[in-house]
Amino acid sequence: MDAIFKGSRSILILSVLGLQxxxxxxxxxxxxxxxxxxxxxxxxxPVFKNKxxxxxxxxxxxxxxxxxxxxxxxxxxxxxxxxxxxxIGQIDNVQYLPGAKRISGDASTYLPSGTVIASEYRILLTxxxxxxxxxxxxxxxxxxxxxxRTYAAPQVTLAGVNSVDPLYNLSARRQNIDLMAxxxxxxAHDRITENF
Numbered sequence: 001m002d003a004i005f006k007g008s009r010s011i012l013i014l015s016v017l018g019l020q021x022x023x024x025x026x027x028x029x030x031x032x033x034x035x036x037x038x039x040x041x042x043x044x045x046p047v048f049k050n051k052x053x054x055x056x057x058x059x060x061x062x063x064x065x066x067x068x069x070x071x072x073x074x075x076x077x078x079x080x081x082x083x084x085x086x087x088i089g090q091i092d093n094v095q096y097l098p099g100a101k102r103i104s105g106d107a108s109t110y111l112p113s114g115t116v117i118a119s120e121y122r123i124l125l126t127x128x129x130x131x132x133x134x135x136x137x138x139x140x141x142x143x144x145x146x147x148x149r150t151y152a153a154p155q156v157t158l159a160g161v162n163s164v165d166p167l168y169n170l171s172a173r174r175q176n177i178d179l180m181a182x183x184x185x186x187x188a189h190d191r192i193t194e195n196f
Contacts, residue, residue: 034193036075036085037131037140043075044083044134048127049090060178061089061127064185074193085140086132087192092144093126096173098153123149123173125180129188143191147180 036043045066048058065087069077080086099120130142154168 034072034074036193038085038133040084040133041075042078042082042084043069043131044080044086045069045077046080046086046088049088051090051092052094054094054173054177057094057174057177057181058091060181061091061185064181065089065129065188067182068185068189072189072193074189080134083134086134087129088132089127089129089188091125091127093124094177095122095124097122097124099150120150120152121169121173123147123151123176123180125177125184127184127188129192131192141192143188145184145188147184149176149180151176 045062048061050058066077069075069087099122125147127145127147128142129145131140132138133140151172
């Protein structure tokens with residue numbers, strides 16, 4: 001009986017180890033099929049250029065792209081002086097479009113009739129990313145990415161009609177741009193590294 005238990009335990013351990021090896025190989029097979037254009041293995045990601053009036057958002061995009069390359073291990077992110085290619089990004093445009101609603105019914109008791117209040121904002125972003133060979137400045141790849149996200153506008157309530165939190169809109173805007181940066185840089189990474 002003891003020998004049967006030991007044999008079953010050995011089979012179970014070998015099965016678990018075999019499954020782990022197979023799942024590990026599958027992951028590496030997926031990564032091996034992705035490369036940087038030209039097959040380069042050392043890249044640099046300089047801070048994105050920001051052509052918008054929204055200061056500081058370039059950091060989220062730069063860090064998002066670096067994170068994706070570090071996660072996938074398709075290429076090693078190194079200092080600009082050591083890299084074979086540079087992945088250069090630029091934030092071209094950011095727009096904020098308010099979505100408004102007209103106040104009527106019970107809510108109009110507290111506000112002037114016909115008041116229009118922004119109930120949400122849409123953020124529209126356009127980003128360009130290109131891969132440039134360091135040796136001669138040749139552009140190996142270029143792509144444009146657009147993103148859109150909506151967030152609720154600051155709400156005026158009875159408790160503080162004149163005291164809407166002035167920092168809410170800035171904070172909500174920045175949080176949503178950071179989320180968009182992560183999504184767009186994941187897409188950029190995947191498009192840069194596909195089919196090469």
